[in-house]
Amino acid sequence: MRNYKILHIIIITLLPFLLSNCEEVMEDFSVQKSDPQMVIEGICSSKxxxxxxxxxxxxxxxxxxxxxQVSGAEVVLEFGDTSITVPEIQAGVYAETYDFPEETLYTLTVTYDNISYTAESFMPKPVAIDSISSSVFPYSVYMATYPGELFYEVTFYFKDPFETQNFYRIKTYKNDTLFNGSSDIVVMKDKMFNGKAYQLLMRGYTFEVSDTVMIELISIDEANYTxxxxxxxxMTSTGNFSVPDNPITNFTPRILxxxxxxxxxSIQMIIP
Amino acid sequence: MKKLFSILLILIPSVLFAQTYTISGYIKDADTGEELIAASVYVPGTTYGVISNNYGFYSLSVPKGTHIFEVSYLGYTTYSEKIVVEKDITKNVYLETFAQVTEKVVVTAQARDQNIKSTEMGVQTLDMHEIKSVPVLFGENDVLKTLQLMPGVKSGGEGSGGIFVRGGGADQNLILLDEAPVYNASHMLGFFSVFNGDAIKDVKLYKGSMPAKYGGRLSSVVDIKMKEGNNQSYEASGGIGTISSRITVEGPIVKDTSSFMISARRTYADMLLLFSKDTNFRDTKLYFYDLNLKTNYIFNEKNRLFISGYFGRDVFAFQDIFGTDWGNATGTVRWVHLLSPKLFMNSTLIFSNFENIITVGDDSGQFELSSGITDFQLKEDFQWYANNSNSVSFGFNTIHHTFIPGDLKSSIEGISVSMDNKYALESGLYASNEQKVSDYITLNYGLRFSLFTIIGPGTTYTYDNNHERIDSAVYKKREIIENYPSLEPRLGATFILNSRSSIKMSYTLNNQYVHLIQSSTSSLPTDYWIPSSALTPPQKCAQYSVGYFRNFAENKYESSAEIYYKDLESQIDYESGTNIFLEPDLESYLLFGKGRAYGLELFAKKNQGTFTGWISYTWSRTEKQFEELNKARWFPTRYDRKHDISIVGMYDISKNVQVSATWVFATGDAVTMPSGKYILDGKRVNYYTDRNGYRMPNYHRLDLGCTVIAKKTDRYESSFNFSIYNTYNRKNAYMIYFERVHPDNVDELQAVKVTLFPILPAITWNFRF
Incomplete structure (x- = not known):
């Protein structure tokens, strides 16, 4: 129940009332030019x-x-007493394999142009998904568009560990394809259900009979949740009704x- | 505080006149019995002169002898009488409108030079006639939209009824309806204000240098008075418009003694949806209504009782999926008591409530979210007309606030969230004096002591940097959690250069203890109010202003130039990514910064004749600075519009036909747009540089209006009002979004602007009998 979604519903509903709002491409619109900025995306997974x-x-x-792509950077990953220099395998892509332990704090240092950017991230233990089920998607809107066809959505179940504060990201796949739009960034924290068995209905993701559905429950730390x-x-803010900003990074000094x-x-099912 | 009063008393020079007597009473409309606010009462050729107060009461002290006594009020014929004064006199004056005197001869009453001589500056008053003549969206006359045409007042965007005064925020206006604060003065996402023009008698806006009797908001006071109702005869008026209908009934309960007024308005925008091709919209409800009630009883010349109330609701429902029910309710009981011809007392009990309920649901679950604020207030105001050189106001008020920040009920177990209600007392004690030091200098000085007390029951928390609670304290019912005292000086001076011009200066300090948490820049039903606390300091604003006032052609034209500078502290924003909705630890996410606003306001107005109107121009800047935002650099606020122009003209073609036109121009809003992008997590992510570093295209629009009186007799009047909004169909940008140039290419984008209102004609039929 995010605010912009409510705004969206309100505006959509108001549109016919506003009779003839119109849209027009702004040919002369130009955005500010900015110097290219460096972007670092580091992902380290035990999976x-x-x-x-x-x-x-x-x-x-x-x-x-x-x-x-930025080539020639020095990339070092450290945890415990281990230090790994990550080699560049293609322009701008640095990668290494290793049996990375869970419940460990990792430090990534990227040095480029004599500036070092450092970020820490704690890899939690994975939280197991117990089961998954499907149900008929209730909105009649779809029934009207595709008469006679049924659409399904899925619910998965897991037990949140009590001792730790948990942060999750959920990814959904349909027939091996990840839903990867801006609205597919689903994260949550266990503040409201700490230590409880929890079920999550993946609202808005619709499937048809014999689709393969996969859900990934990704355990992340608080900085990455933020x-x-x-x-x-x-990604979703338009700047018209709110003031968007760059995401809050865990790198120091700050960088994109x-x-x-x-x-x-993860868990998988085929819609029966 | 005793000390304070003693100081004030010392400042008031003792009355040295050998023998003075007081003439006091009420100024009223002869036809309806309505009290006239700010009518001039004076002895021509002397400096003896006062202005009637908010209840139409005046008190004029003159030396013993024979005097010419005159009362004038714009739009009314001047009353003049020779009076022999040898004791205190009670005199009620009934003024007649021009129309009542004659329909053919235009009587030009001598306009008074109030704007030159009064100590008030940064003040705008609106004539209801002006409000009704100015063409507006859908033909819905709107008090707040007419205020937007004044210098220093900016609108909240296309069609919006929100006002932003001298760089202040939407929550920094104290909007009073018969002294009751209205917490959300807008209907339908801000497109309309809650004030039904038919029920309103008088509107006054203080843009900063508000008198000491007002407090609690930083940027302005909008003081709106409801009509009392005709105490001479029954009258019904109303109208049928493009999107709404109105009806007002008023009349005496006991002639000359008691009257009532009932006014109602309802929109029917959802009727249009019935014609929608999309069946989804046919089940949509979308309307609002307002109900205003007022009654008063005159016990005798010294005692009057007023009771008034307002109730309004917005109803919006999209099938069973989404619904809102939100609105305001206010109630005022006021006893006006004349302790002596020089001492006027006003005791008021006020109730004010704003609540909003949102329901969201489908087969799998129902949610109901409610939030709001409820106030009970006691107010005592005294006005003491000490002598002709000193007019003293003093009094106190105390408000009991109940804040309901958010309560989520759900049919799904484990989802319900209830944020604790919060309680506070907001009190003020004030005294001020308007002192004529000489014929050329008038001072206005006052002091307000404000005290905000957070009371139990409640739990307070302290937080670490990760918004985790590290400590808590529990307080019992009525236990004092925290006190915020503050002294707020209000100073003003008027230097009268000659009968046509003056220079005025003022300094005002204000505190604000209640804050609106807004999820977006537009008015949404998810907005809610929170009180100050240990983690949320009071907002502060100091305002300095200087103005030059000049009238021309025997006060037929008035003009002014004012400059202001505002220094703001503890302005609220929040970190990016904060979901302010139902966040029990919201306070740990709030950011506090500084603000500054400055500007020049030019205003010229023609008050009389067949052609009337005004031009207002504002040059202004408004900026904020937060350590945590925009790399700690100053950034413009959204409504930082450098240039703002309004031109309003009204012309009486004949007795029965009046035309009007309004043209507005404003620099585009400051908004944040991406200046680059990058790929991350397989997505295109926007890269932002300067906060509010972009400008929307400049805004301008012409509206035309025409009122034709179809029939007019003593007992019946019927008129049509035609209006055209956005006459030359300017495609003003309401919002800008980006879309792909080619559907298959995710990278190539183009900007698309959305225009809300094209050229929109409207017609309203008004009647009165």
């Missing part, structure tokens, strides 16, 4: 036993020619991007 660090630069907003929350806002060490549990 794939791998670390990937993507280093790139920002591009023009309306007419991006290319997102240039990052995804602010990332979602930065983040470093996320996470663990995953």
């Amino acid at each position: 794939n036993d791998s670390v990937y660090v993507y280093i790139s630069k920002t591009a023009d907003y309306l007419h991006p020619i290319e997102y240039s 990052y995804y929350l602010t990332l979602e806002e930065a 991007g983040h470093f996320n060490a996470f663990s995953v549990d």
Whole structure:
């Protein structure tokens, strides 16, 4: 029940009342030009036993020619007494495999142009998904559009650990394809259901009979929870009714991007 | 506080006149018995002169002898009488409107030079006739939208009824309806204000240098008075308009002694939805209504009782999926008592409530979210007309606030959230004096002591940097949690250069203890109020202003130039990504910063004749600074519009036809737009640089209106009002979004502007009998 969604519903409903609101492409609109900024995305997962660090630069907003890759950076990942220098496997992509332990604090340091950017991320233990079920999607709107066809949505169940504060990100796949729009950034914290068995209905994701559904329950730390929350806002906010800002990074000094060490549990089902 | 009063008493020079007597009484409309506010009462050729107060009461002290006694009021014929004064005199004056005197001869009453001589500055008053003549959206006359045409007052955007005064926020206006604060003065997402023009008698806006009797908001006071009702004869008036209908009935309960007024309005925008092709919209409810009631009883010349109330609701429902029910209710009981011809007392009990309920649901679950604020207030105001050089106001008020920040009920177990109600007392004690030091200098000085007390029951928390509670304290019912005292000086001076011009200066300090938490820049039903606390300090504002006032052609034209500077502290914003909705630890997410606003306001008005109107121009800047935002640099607020122009003209073509036109121009809003993008997590992510670093395109619009009186007799009047909103169909940008140039290419984008209102004609039929 996010605010912008309510605003959206209100505006949509008001539109016919507003009779003839009109839309027009603004040919002369130009956005401010900014110097390309460096972006670091570091992901380290116990699921794939791998670390990937993507280093790139920002591009023009309306007419991006290319997102240039940053080569020649020094990338070092440290945890406990271990220090790994992550090699560049292709332009701007730095990767390494390793049996990364869970419940461990990782430190990523990227050095480029004599500036070092450092971020820490704690990789929690994965939280197991107990089960998954499907039910008929109740909105009649779809029935009207596709008469006779039934649409399904899924609910999954897991037990939140009591001792720890947990932060989750949920990814949904349909027939091996990830839902990856801006509104598909789903994160939550256990503040309201700490230590309880919890069920989550993936509202808005519709499936048909014999679709394969996969849910990933990704355990992340608080800094990355904040990052995804602010990332979602930065992507969905239009700037018309709110003041968007860049997502809150865990890198010091501040830079675009983040470093996320996470663990995953997943479950799959075929809609009967 | 005893000390304070002693100081004030010392400041008031003792009355040195050998023998003075007081003439006092009420100024009323001869036809309806309504009291006239701010009528001039004076002895021509002397400096003896006063202005009637909010209840039409005046008190004029003159030396013993024979005097010419005159009363004038714009739009009414001047009353003149030779009076022999050898004792205190009670004199009620009934003024007649021009129309009542004659319909053919235009009587030009001598306009008074009030704007030159009064100590008030940064004040705008609206004539109800003006409000009704100015063309507006859908033909819905609107008090707040007419105020937007005044210098220093900005609108909240296309069609919006919100007002932003001298760089202040939407929550920094104290909007009073018969002295009861109205917490959300808008209907339908802000497109209309809650004030039904038919029920309103008088509107006055203080843009900063508000008198000491007002407090609690930083940027302005909008003082709106409801009509009392005709105590001479029964009258019904109303109208049928494009989107709403109105009816007002008023009349005497006991002639000359008691009257009533009932006014109702309802919109029917949802009727249009019945014609919608999309069946989803046919089940949509979308309307609002207002109900105003007022009655008064005159016990005798010294005692009067007023009871008034307002109730309004917005009803909005989209199938069974989404619904809102929100609105205001106010109630005022006031006893006006004349202790002596020089001492006027006003005791008021006020109730005010704003609540909003949102329901969201489908087959799998129902949610109901409610939030609001409820006030009970006691107010005592005294006005002491000490002598012709000193007029003293003093009094106190105390408000009991109950804040309901949010309560979520759900049919799904485990989802319900209830944020604790919060309680507070907001009190004020004030005294001020308007002192004529000489014929050329008038001072206005006052002091308000304000005290905000947070009381139990309640729990307070302290937080660490990660918004985690680290400590808490529990308070019992009525236990004092925290006190915020503050002294607020209000100073003003008027230097009269000559009968046509003056210079005025003022300094005002204000505190604000209640804060509106807004999820977006537009008025949404999810907005709610919170009190100050240990974590949320009171907002503060100091305002300095200087003005030059000049009248021309025997006061037929008035003009003014004012400059102001405002210094704001503890302005509220919140961190990016904060979900302010139902966040029990919201206070730990709030950010506090500084603000500054300054500007120049030019105003010229023609008050009389067949052609009337005004031009207002404002040059202004409004900026804020937060350590945590925009790299700690100053950034413009959304409504930082450098240039703002309003031109309003009204012309009486004949006795029965009046035309009017309004043109407005404003620099585009400051908004935040991306200046680059990058790929992360397989998505295109916007890159933002400067906060509010972009400008929407400039806004301008012409509205035309025409009122034709179809029939007019003594007993019946029927008229049509035609209006055209946005006459030259300017496509003003309401919002800008970005879309793909080619559906398959995620990278190439273009900007698309959404225009809300094209050229929109409206017609309203008004009647009166």
